[in-house]
Amino acid sequence: MSTDASNAPMDSTRPRQRLSREARHQQLLSTAWRTISEEGTEALTLGRLAEQSDVSKPVVYDHFPTRPALLAALYQDFDSRQTQLMDAAIASSESTLLGRASVIAASYVECVLLQGREIPGVIAALAGSPELVKLKRDYQTIFIEKCRRILAPFAAPNAIATPSLWAMLGAAEALSDAAAMGDITADQARDELFQTILGMVARSGGGKAG
Structure with a gap:
């Protein structure tokens, strides 16, 4: 039996938290500050922010098109x-x-x-x-x-x-x-x-x- 995490049912069935755009924006900023605090500024990438925020990369890119x-x-x-x-x-x-x-x-x-x-x-x-x-x-x-x-x-x-x-x-x-x-x-x-x-x-x- 495969143990690939991508096949785990919890990834596809876990409900996503739905937030307003403003609330999502603030959540992403809070997560970014926490990431910097724990891992340093260099570790803060858009991909890392998406992972830490439990959202897809396009969601992050919609708020912040680039790292700058x-x-x-x-x-x-x-x-x-x-x-x-x-x-x-x-x-x-x-x-x-x-x-x-x-x-x-x-x-x-x-x-x-x-x-x-x-x-x-x-x-x-x-x-x-x-x-x-x-x-x-x-x-x-x-x-x-x-x-x-x-x-x-x-x-x-x-x-x-x-x-x-x-x-x-x-x-x-x-x-x-x-x-x-x-x-x-x-x-x-x-x-x-x-x-x-x-x-x-x-x-x-x-x-x-x-």
């Missing part, structure tokens, strides 16, 4: 959660420089830590194509402009210089990655980023706590 498209979707998913976290924290924070700076620092670090060690691998993979590099830069630009608007009331009479905002973002990425890798603690990352933001605003000619 999947990586882009993962980064967009991360950025969306980061934005929601910061917006909610800003809405409930004190309208002071200390309050706003604390929210920016805490929400950035917290979002990276919530994603764990997976996001550095995805970010590194984004360097693999010009399209993905541009995608990352576009989202970075949106983030620093958001920070500019949040901190603008405390930077008068001079606006915060764009190079300073990029330097702040560089510090945020480096500190968060270090915390995710266990090189420093989350508190150390948040505190250092908080001080970096205060110093940036002070150099702009502002820096009032109120």
Whole structure:
């Protein structure tokens, strides 16, 4: 008697879980994050994602035509959660420089830590194509402009210089990655980023706590 798994009746009779397109999309993203966490970014292929998600390859290809498209979707998913976290924290924070700076620092670090060690691998993979590099830069630009608007009331009479905002973002990425890798603690990352933001605003000619 053949023992080929393809002849096993359970493969053809097991009911498939039917999900809406949006729910399936989220399921695939969640599975992709888990695969990266367990096996590394290099192990994440469209075929592997289909296998891990228990769906056919065409289902995966319908959502992500290429691996770069999947990586882009993962980064967009991360950025969306980061934005929601910061917006909610800003809405409930004190309208002071200390309050706003604390929210920016805490929400950035917290979002990276919530994603764990997976996001550095995805970010590194984004360097693999010009399209993905541009995608990352576009989202970075949106983030620093958001920070500019949040901190603008405390930077008068001079606006915060764009190079300073990029330097702040560089510090945020480096500190968060270090915390995710266990090189420093989350508190150390948040505190250092908080001080970096205060110093940036002070150099702009502002820096009032109120």
